[in-house]
Amino acid sequence: MVTLVDNRPRHPEKAARPDTPRLEKPDWIRVRAPVSPEYAKTRTIVKENGLHTVCEEAGCPNIGECWSKRHATMMIMGDTCTRACAFCNVRTGMPEPLNPQEPENVAKAVAKLGLRHVVITSVDRDDLDDGGAQHFADVIAEIRKANPGTTIEILTPDFLRKPGALEIVVAAKPDVFNHNLETVPGLYLKIRPGSRYFHSLRLLQQVKELDPTMFTKSGIMVGLGEEREEVLQVMDDMRAAGIDFLTIGQYLQPTRKHAEVKRFVKPEEFEAYARTARAKGFHLVSSSPLTRSSYHADEDFARLRESRLAALGR
Numbered sequence: 001m002v003t004l005v006d007n008r009p010r011h012p013e014k015a016a017r018p019d020t021p022r023l024e025k026p027d028w029i030r031v032r033a034p035v036s037p038e039y040a041k042t043r044t045i046v047k048e049n050g051l052h053t054v055c056e057e058a059g060c061p062n063i064g065e066c067w068s069k070r071h072a073t074m075m076i077m078g079d080t081c082t083r084a085c086a087f088c089n090v091r092t093g094m095p096e097p098l099n100p101q102e103p104e105n106v107a108k109a110v111a112k113l114g115l116r117h118v119v120i121t122s123v124d125r126d127d128l129d130d131g132g133a134q135h136f137a138d139v140i141a142e143i144r145k146a147n148p149g150t151t152i153e154i155l156t157p158d159f160l161r162k163p164g165a166l167e168i169v170v171a172a173k174p175d176v177f178n179h180n181l182e183t184v185p186g187l188y189l190k191i192r193p194g195s196r197y198f199h200s201l202r203l204l205q206q207v208k209e210l211d212p213t214m215f216t217k218s219g220i221m222v223g224l225g226e227e228r229e230e231v232l233q234v235m236d237d238m239r240a241a242g243i244d245f246l247t248i249g250q251y252l253q254p255t256r257k258h259a260e261v262k263r264f265v266k267p268e269e270f271e272a273y274a275r276t277a278r279a280k281g282f283h284l285v286s287s288s289p290l291t292r293s294s295y296h297a298d299e300d301f302a303r304l305r306e307s308r309l310a311a312l313g314r
Contacts, residue, residue, distance in 0.1 A: 020260035022253055028267055029250060029289050042113065049109040050099075052079045073119040073155075073294040074106050076139055077132050081123035083194040087182070087221065089254035090123060098128075098135055107142040110150060117298035118143065119178075121155035124194070131157055133165035137172035151175040151301055153217070155293055158200050166203060170210045176245070176301060177207045178217035178293060181238070184230035191224060191259055205241035215283075215304055219247030219293050222273075225262040231273065235280050244283040245304055248273050249291035265289065283307040 052075040080095040081088070099105075110118050120139055125132040140152055153176035159165040170177065185197040204216050218238055222231065231248075238246060248270060253261045267289060274287035284304045286296070 019256040020253070020258070022256060023261050023264065025252075026264050029252070029264060045109055045112045049105040049112075051102075051105060051109055052076075073121055073297075074109065074139075075121050075123065076102055076106065077122045077125050077135055079123070082126040083124040085182075085194065086191050086259040087224070087251060087254075089258070095123065095125060095127060098132070103135070103138040103142040106139050107146040110143055110147050115147070115150055115298075117151045117153065117301050118147075119153045119155060119294040119297050120174075121294075122157060124157040126160070126194075129162070130165045130168065131159040131162035133159060133162065133168040136169050140172040140174055153178060153294070153297055153301065155180065158195055158203055160195065160199055166206055167210065170207055170214065173211075174214070176215045176217055176304070177204070178219075178245075179204055180219045180247075180293060181234060183220055183224055184226040184234055186230060187224055187226060201237055201241050204238075204243055208242040215245065215301075215308075216241075216243045217245035217247070217293075218243050219249065219291075221249055221251035222265045222270075223251040223261050223263055224259060232276065235277055235282075239280050239282065244308075245300070246277050246282045246285050246287075247291050247293055248277075248285075248287040250289040283311070 075090075077098060078095045080091045080093045082092075082095065084092045106120065120136070120143075122132055122136065136154060136156065140154070143150060143152055152174045154169065154174045155178040156169060158179065159169075179200060181197065181200050182195075183191045188195065188197050200218075204218055207214055207216050220231070220234060235246065250265055250270075251259075251261055253259065270287045270289060270291075274285045277285040277287065284300060284307055286300060
C-alpha cells in the first residue's frame with residue numbers, strides 16, 4: 001500500500017510570524033483522547049464519503065465526545081481557506097474547485113450517521129463569485145431530500161463583497177443560520193483581519209429581515225485579551241441584530257504561529273457571562289471553557305425551539 005503525503009504548507013502566510021508564548025492549560029480545559037468504537041465508526045463514515053470536518057481541521061477539543069455520539073460537523077468546499085485568521089488552524093491558500101458530488105456525499109453521510117440534527121460549515125471561498133452560497137443551498141437541498149426528518153444548522157462565512165449570496169442561502173431554508181463574530185471589534189485587525197465586525201453583525205440582522213422565523217446564532221472566543229465590558233457590548237450588538245443563540249468559549253492556541261492565549265478564563269466567569277446574556281434576552285446561551293459552535297448542537301436546537309414557544313406563550 002502506498003501512503004500519499006500532503007506536502008503543501010498548511011499555513012504559508014503564518015510561517016513568517018514570530019512564535020508566540022503558550023500558556024499551560026489548566027485542569028478544567030483538559031479532555032480525554034478519543035478511543036471509543038463509535039468514534040472510529042464516525043471517522044470511517046466521514047472518510048468513506050470523502051468529506052472534511054471542522055472537528056479535525058480546527059483541532060476541536062470535543063471531537064472524542066461528539067464523534068462517540070456520531071455527531072460530526074461537516075466542512076464543505078474543501079479543506080483550504082482563502083482567509084488567514086490568526087486564531088484558526090484550517091489550511092490557508094488557493095482552494096481546489098468545488099466537488100459537484102459533495103452535496104450528495106454529505107447527505108449520504110448524514111443518513112449513515114443517523115443524525116437528527118446536522119451542522120454544516122465551510123472554509124471561506126473568496127475566490128468564488130457567490131462565496132459558495134449556491135453550494136450551501138445545494139447541500140441543504142440534498143440533505144432534505146435524503147433525510148427529511150433531519151434539522152439543518154449552517155455555520156457560514158461572511159460572504160464579504162458577494163452581493164446576493166446571503167439571499168441564496170436563506171432561501172434554502174436552513175433551520176439555524178449561524179455566523180460567528182469570533183471576537184470583540186477592537187481585536188478584529190489582529191485576530192480576524194480579512195473580516196469586518198459590523199458587516200458580520202449586519203449579515204445576521206439581514207437573515208432576520210429576510211426570514212423572521214429563522215433562528216440565528218453567533219459566537220465569540222474569550223481569552224484573546226478582550227475586556228469584560230467589550231464582551232457585554234458585543235452581547236448588546238447581537239441582541240440589537242435579533243440574534244437568538246449566543247455561544248462563548250475559551251480560545252485555544254493551535255500552534256506557536258497563531259495568536260497567543262492571553263489568559264484562561266475561569267469557569268465561574270463563563271457562568272457569569274451566561275447569566276448576563278440570558279438577562280439581555282437571548283433565547284439560549286452556551287458559555288463554558290469547552291463551548292464550541294456545534295457542541296451539543298442537537299440538544300441545543302431542541303431547547304431553542306422550546307424557548308421560542310415559551311416566549312410566544314404556547
